[in-house]
Amino acid sequence: MYVAGLSVGEAAQRLGVNPARVRVLLKEGGLTGQRIGSQWVVDADSVRRRLDVVAAARGRSLSRRAAWGAAALLDGQATPWLASSERSRLRARLGRHATEGVDVYRWWMRQRATSVRYRIARADIAELIADRAVVGSGISAATPYDLGLSFAEEAEIYVGGSEAARLVEEYFLVESERGNLVLHVEDSGEDWHRRTTRVVDGVPVVPRLVVAVDLLDSPDTRTSSAGAHLLRQLLDAMTNGRDARG
Template identity: 50%
Template sequence: MELTTREAAQRLGVNQSRVRALVAAGTLDARRVGPQWLIDADSVDRQATFTAAKATGRAMAPRVAWAAADLADGGDAPWLSAAERSRLRKRLRSASSIDVLRRWLSSRSATVTRYRVGDRDLDALLDSDDVVRTGVSAAAAYRLGLSTGGAADAYVTTDVAARLIRDFFLIESRTGNLTLRVVEHNLHLLTARAVDDQRVSTRLIVAADLADDRDTRTKSAGRDRLAVVLDEQKQGR
């Protein structure tokens, strides 16, 4: 579902110029159609949740967001300096809520696009080189009790996305069964875990993606797992 700038402003309780600023900053997902913006309703609702939770601080830089996820799963985020890792661990322990954590991690992908792909091709696509499962595609690996419902979710680079589009004849669709989250680095590969012979993203990344889902049960599973990881950080585990 898409909203006009006016409708988005009404949902957020702000003026239209503020909505346009959020679009320009990449906080709201939108596309230009003629003279106006059409704004993704899910991104508006997500921003409304952040605002209500007072989680309105800046998102982490992508390299820091992926480092946070790696550290939370016992990794050492070697692309950060020792001082940066120390500061990041303290920051994770200081997170006041899961929505603050979600806000910090909101920079984890450059773009998110949905495609339509044949059901029989999903497993082969997810097992392709340089594809990292996340969201519902990683739920089974982390024993979250969610079914995929015939959907798939993964992190890829721009080049890999182009290859998948070509090899699997992907058709862009706002109601598609495949979500590709494009990143501009290889940190999704450096931080990936091998679970049950599947290449999956870290718990924080998977949980944040689930928490952004429009399905209530999926969203709840993501928020619950974020709460578990956040509690671990506060306890110093």
């Protein structure tokens, strides 16, 4: 499912501009890509970098503690590690940009963990997901959260810093930029992924805000679009005062 290039239309959709603007950015060097015949293929990483630059204008990214606090708040969870004033500021910040592009939130959540992509044997994925140390996210949380995505050959998980090396050894994980496993390591020692875990249909998963931004980081257009849709649902529920819990 790894997709390195985007069409002009897909890049325009992600950036929130029209296709003509994308072509201008390609010519000016604001985006990189290559021509194949008469069509441009836009480098997905250059689109992501431009989104980061635009989103950076919306303020600093959240600390890891605050990022997981924001995720818990949007799912209606208790956040005892936050003072009431911090919760109020977080809610205000989340709501202030709710009508803007989803990449603002992707920028804010960028410190949630460190991430590495690995190659894992397809036959080992189910066992990995069931490991006691693993909390599912992204594509591995799509079924519990009913996101309409299913990729049996891929996985995305969170683990604590003390467990990452064990998983790499036990499951013979090989680091690869095009690997089928995204391993997020929450190595702060606070186990935020554990403290905010939800069990949905028997599967331990991270809060939906984290799932959404993980999906947004995918180079696959359908997966990224599912993340954008999930995030908009969360923000819509928050701004309209509905129960955020899924």
